[in-house]
Amino acid sequence: MFDDEELAAIRDAREDWEDDTLDPVLDAYGERKERFATVSNVEVERLYTPEDVTDLDYTEDLGFPGEFPYTRGVYPTGYRGRTWTMRQFAGFGTAEETNERFHYLIDEGQTGLSTAFDMPSLMGLDSDDPMSLGEVGKEGVAVDTLRDMEILFDGIDLSEVSTSFTINPSAPVIYAMYLAVADQQGLDREELRGTLQNDMLKEFIAQKEWVVPPEPSLDLVTDVVEYCAENTPKFHPISVSGYHIREAGSTAVQELAFTLADGFAYVEDAIERGLDVDEFAPQLSFFFNSHNSIFEEIAKFRAARRIYARVMEERYGAEAEASKQLKFHTQTAGQSLTAQQPLNNVARVTLQALAAVLGGSQSVHTNSYDEALALPSEDAVRVALRTQQIIAEESGAADIVDPLGGSFAVEALTDEVEEEAMAYIDEIEAKGDGSIRDGVLAGIEEGYFHREIQEAAYEYQSRVDDGEETVVGVNAYEVEEDTSPDTLHVDEDATRERQLGRLEDVKAERDDDAVADALDALREAIDGDENTVPYIVEAVKAYATMGEIMQVFEDEFGGYQETAAVA
Known part of the structure; x- marks a missing residue:
């Protein structure tokens, strides 16, 4: 220049x-x-x-918004056409309580629903499973059968909302339930909009929720990708998630590199399945963390788009522009929230959300200031949502497309992040002898990702402990008085009793023969290497439970024990 x-x-x-x-x-x-x-x-x-x-x-590195390599954004008008989708996580207790929160958020101006599930649902267990004791409805909504999903979206027209589901091992079951509710509402499946997290590679790398081993888990993800491409073209079958990698303690570069490697692994698996890259790639989405270092985060988002565009075109032969456009959701950094002086978190979340906007995110979730203490209260959720609305409507940040493009600092940081992320991706590819997918699987088995993240997390905490890294209210500017706000309380006993009662009623009312037939058909589909999604849909429509369906997969593929990571 x-x-x-x-x-x-x-x-x-x-x-x-x-x-x-x-x-x-x-x-x-x-x-x-x-x-x-x-x-x-x-x-x-x-x-x-x-x-x-x-x-x-x-021309080669920046270009213009909406044009390759999309460094400056995937849309030529940025947010001048419309703002990002504003999502707030909602999910606690029973389906009735979360449905009430959904309606509250819609009334407050939220433009997309985002669903949190309790631990049993995340792990593919029913609420009456002994392993579920003490966890039913505790950190998200309990969903055992289609009946719960019907209540969850009662009074909500699925053709008018975009719904995100943060769930992984049992994601295909939740997707099937959503399809079943849409069918009940008489909707055209092609009009359904939403996102299924469904990122199992990330689970084995960072979040540690799984039912079956990595390879069959990957096959199940690809089943959903394939089915979505043919039946729900506006629905994202996977949200390749760096968020949890960052929450586990990774650096920004590690978050980007490992997330993109996972994404390319899914692309390779789908291509090996026989899918054309331009059939499914436009539906892929990504999910990143936005932390406190505002310029590093902006550089990360810009580098992500550039790397993705080039790799999709050069390595996988993508021709459609939509196949080369990395679109992503961003959530502010949960790990940055402090229980000490929690109102300080409002400032942290504001800066992190601003970084996501200046970095060109398509969807943003702002954490609530009280989430280090409990599930968010309605007041805290409203403040979090208003934070996004103020950025969109009052700050001017949404009025200029890629306003930091051309900044010497931001461009230099973008180049640095890109170079370091590509070095990681090349290392992963080498582990797979030229296959990124095989490299990711090999890295999981040998504990490579665990060690890299573990070391980064240890180094960060050491800097905090030594005072080199300032955390306001924690190792600097402390106060002695209790600053805890009133928090949301979930009555665990009442929630569990209500949920178990509904599950018992469903089991008593359903046709047990139809359930058995549907589960047998699912087993046969697995044995015959068929796409399992249509069979899961039939099982949920028969009111088979989450646990019954996931048990079929565990019976067929076995469980999984991870390799210990030794630093």
């Missing part, structure tokens, strides 16, 4: 600035600390100039 003569002049001018202007101030006052770095411990320079982006080619 600058010729050699211009760069030489800038270099000379900078040296003069350092001698005449900077050094006297440093000698007199110094700086706040010796080293400035991001949350990921990446050192940042005092000043960035054209010298830091000498290799930047505007």
